[in-house]
Amino acid sequence: MDSQASLNPTAAAMLGLLAQIGPVNGNGLSQRADILIGEYWTLTRSQVYRELHALEQRGYITAGAAGPRASRDYSLTPAGAVAFREWLHAGPAHEVIRFPMLLTIRFAEGLDPTRLRELLGEFATGHHAKLAYYAQLESDLRANSEDSFELATVRFGRLFAQAVAAWLPAHPPLVPPVFADVDTTATTSAPALQPGAAS
């Protein structure tokens, strides 16, 4: 009937995960999603439940018997697998970029400079932690390397975090001195980002 409408990325991600991790209930799926794709695709528990219902109605997944609570383990149907492969083949949707930090910077003219430094400091701290995390994850993956696609996504995360780290200290008037000389290529491995035309 209305099985026409194509998948949204969130639903597709859920199908992809179900394909890889087998029968699981809503809560479990949500947790696994956080771990497995959370770095580039957020997914709240409520969304998961809603999509599970929708996907079941479309026949893309089926639920087993009820477990404790009203919980049920879902698994992919053949139709679901087809729909998922179609989504994959169609290619990724357009990027939607939203960096709240950049909004703040853009209007920072109206912001007390001290406060601005504080905010940038917090941001920098968080980002250096994230960078370290990615670098670690990446070298772990390289060691046990089984999934080269997962590695590609982690590499992306690391490079992105590195770009942010390179951005932070290089805008002198904005940056708190304590961060101004942090080694941005830090964190174990990580070849330096090419400096490009940066100044």
Place this chain on the structure above:
Amino acid sequence: MDSQASLNPTAAAMLGLLAQIGPVNGNGLSQRADILIGEYWTLTRSQVYRELHALEQRGYITAGAAGPRASRDYSLTPAGAVAFREWLHAGPAHEVIRFPMLLTIRFAEGLDPTRLRELLGEFATGHHAKLAYYAQLESDLRANSEDSFELATVRFGRLFAQAVAAWLPAHPPLVPPVFADVDTTATTSAPALQPGAAS
């Protein structure tokens, strides 16, 4: 009454823009937003209208007389300026990161390799164009440099695009040969325009 609830980033951006570009109607604000902050914050026309109404009710903006059509030019009130400054001071919201391309990559195991190369090729083309655009914009800004905060946001965009460009060719099995040796630091020159998108 409920003027307590604090601003969301979209509403705040609109106040910030109104402060800088003075009285303007919904359509005009939408267009200016695309140009001024569109690189890191998207905003559809419909959102603009809804938020304008909401902001007016909260007393953060006022509308002048009706112009052609039901259009009215809005401007910031003192209360609006205060609310905006509070939002600025509170600091940016948490990042929400969503890269559809990485979802596709993550599950690309189930994707025909030829198709994967095609998709990556399109993506690469779009990104190199974007990189060139940022680089151009950045050097223009440096020349006429008046707003150092705007420059900071553009620099961020350029570094980010550069990181993506660095990521693309370095995952050999994924990348189409024709892009494998593109100079990723090339900023001023760029391949054709047009991000050929599929959704």
Place this chain on the structure above:
DNA sequence: CTGGGCATGTAACTCGTTACATGATTAG
């Protein structure tokens, strides 16, 4: 056997998108 926390699911609301309606403006 009880009460506090956690696992699981639901409901209600806000935000974002898509599709539409209609008054102005201009080309011919």
Place this chain on the structure above:
DNA sequence: CTAATCATGTAACGAGTTACATGCCCAG
């Protein structure tokens, strides 16, 4: 003067978030 197109705004829907409800399970 009419029709095509643009400018401006609205309505309806889909996706994302926040707050809540309640059964399960374990410490004491």
